[in-house]
Amino acid sequence: MESFSLILAIVVVTALAFDFTNGFHDTANAMATTISTGALKPKVAVAMSAVLNLVGAFLSVEVANTISKGLVDESGIRPEVIFAALVGAILWNLLTWLVGLPSSSSHALMGGLVGATVASAGFGAVHGDVLVTKVLLPAVAAPVVAGLAALVATRLTYTLGRKADGQAAKKGYRAGQIASAGLVSLAHGTNDAQKTMGIITLALVAGGALAPDSDPPMWVILSAGLAIALGTYLGGWRIIRTMGKGLTDLRPQQGFAAQTSAATAILASSHLGFSLSTTHVVSGSVMGAGLGRKGGVVRWSTATRMFVAWGLTLPAAALVGALAEWVCGFGDWGTALVAVFLVASSAAIWKISRREVVDHTNVNDTENADNTADAEPAGVVTTAIAAVTPPPAGAAEELTATIPAQLSAAPDAKAPSAATPV
Numbered sequence: 126m127e128s129f130s131l132i133l134a135i136v137v138v139t140a141l142a143f144d145f146t147n148g149f150h151d152t153a154n155a156m157a158t159t160i161s162t163g164a165l166k167p168k169v170a171v172a173m174s175a176v177l178n179l180v181g182a183f184l185s186v187e188v189a190n191t192i193s194k195g196l197v198d199e200s201g202i203r204p205e206v207i208f209a210a211l212v213g214a215i216l217w218n219l220l221t222w223l224v225g226l227p228s229s230s231s232h233a234l235m236g237g238l239v240g241a242t243v244a245s246a247g248f249g250a251v252h253g254d255v256l257v258t259k260v261l262l263p264a265v266a267a268p269v270v271a272g273l274a275a276l277v278a279t280r281l282t283y284t285l286g287r288k289a290d291g292q293a294a295k296k297g298y299r300a301g302q303i304a305s306a307g308l309v310s311l312a313h314g315t316n317d318a319q320k321t322m323g324i325i326t327l328a329l330v331a332g333g334a335l336a337p338d339s340d341p342p343m344w345v346i347l348s349a350g351l352a353i354a355l356g357t358y359l360g361g362w363r364i365i366r367t368m369g370k371g372l373t374d375l376r377p378q379q380g381f382a383a384q385t386s387a388a389t390a391i392l393a394s395s396h397l398g399f400s401l402s403t404t405h406v407v408s409g410s411v412m413g414a415g416l417g418r419k420g421g422v423v424r425w426s427t428a429t430r431m432f433v434a435w436g437l438t439l440p441a442a443a444l445v446g447a448l449a450e451w452v453c454g455f456g457d458w459g460t461a462l463v464a465v466f467l468v469a470s471s472a473a474i475w476k477i478s479r480r481e482v483v484d485h486t487n488v489n490d491t492e493n494a495d496n497t498a499d500a501e502p503a504g505v506v507t508t509a510i511a512a513v514t515p516p517p518a519g520a521a522e523e524l525t526a527t528i529p530a531q532l533s534a535a536p537d538a539k540a541p542s543a544a545t546p547v
Contacts, residue, residue, distance in 0.1 A: 132460065133332040136204045137325055139211045139467075141352040144321035146218040147230040148178065148356020150364065151317060154227070154387070154407040155309040155357075157368030158380035158414075160488060164299040165306070167362075167485035174310040175358035181314020182350030186322065186340055187396065196235065196260070197242045198250040202331045205453040205460055206245045207324060212467050213237030213446030219474045221434055225363040225483075228434040229402035233442040234320055235260050240443030244450040263394060264402055264435075268409025271390045275410040278382035279417025286378065298377035305384035310357075312391035313403050314350065321349040362483040366490075368408070372431075373415030373423045383407070383414035405435065 155177075156170040165173070214233040221228040235256075242250050286294050322341040325348075329335040335342070341349075375383065387410040391403055408431060415423045452459045 132204045136208045136328045140321050140325045143211050143215050144352035145356040148353040149359050149361040150218050150230050152357045152361045153364040153368040154403045157365045158375050159306040162377050162380045164302045175354040177310035178314035178357050179350045179354040181311040182318035184315045204328050204332050206241045207328045209241040209449035210237035210446045212449040213442040217442045225367045226434045227364045227404045228438050229404045231402045232438040236439035236442030237446035240446035241450040244447035268405040271386050271406045272409035272413030274386040275383045275413030276417040279379050279414045282378045282382050298381050302381040308388035309384050312388045318349050318353045362488045366488050372427050379414035383410040386410045
């Protein structure tokens, strides 16, 4: 019984460690656009996001129930299986954070759980219908739907704001952007914090500490909320840089449209119990908002790297989870070996990250970022959409006012005469 209690405690601590990495990995989802447009200072933004993540963790348990009751057969799961799943998820989170790629913490967790479960109990222990309908299909649909919604919202925002006073409108959009960023943070707490609640609940059921089909206890909800809030406050500055500056350049109007669209999609999915990737939703919204402005450019080289990471997340985490479960199957020494490997790998990744520090003081700098591509030419998609997008508010008036000023500033310029070729 003592050894069992120890492994259960290890699983709970490891789950909270994953929740912590989820927090700093996904801070960019809520605050990257707010920070990049200057609507909030970086430290203020992550503090606000952390508090709202904690509040959001108490609003629902639908997603937690999807994980603890729906994805795998909880009757055949041992605590070691869940530990192995968390190892795969944590390592994938840290690797993608190191290179500044906004991959899905949710899919890393799902992949690790599926891989470890298959290695332990076979494919029959995974509920394929739940995996397809509540994980895979939302993974494909969410960024597309959110991107289209953000594109339409951006166009609408510019159209409705054409005659608005420039400075007043700018302040209004910044205020709206802060409010929508808070909504995304709240939504992130209702969705992502619950995934750790579901994993801990599954471990407690597997260990006999909870009855099957139980909802997460209050201490699980509180600890998961605090862990993700702490991770959020520390800030995943590398990914914030990619989302805020590396993918596209956003103005306050676009930031407001992107975050409002993302928050709506995330809150709706949480209500339905979909284990949605907030990273996919926000990334799709940012790209849609980038394409919605006349002259806006999405850096498709960065987007392609991000898409590749999305495609690799589930299988990569599943593979690591399966290997970790295979080693854990050798007994207590196998579990200890996996734990040592996790700690050593995490420390190595952290040490490598110190070679180029990204924090709140340089998160908006792009000259040293891996994704610096300010001069990247617009691709076919960007050009086609930009061609039918109305100009930003005040663009025509600004151009009309600029041309006479430029002509008057050139005293040597002469008007063309009939004999002068034009």
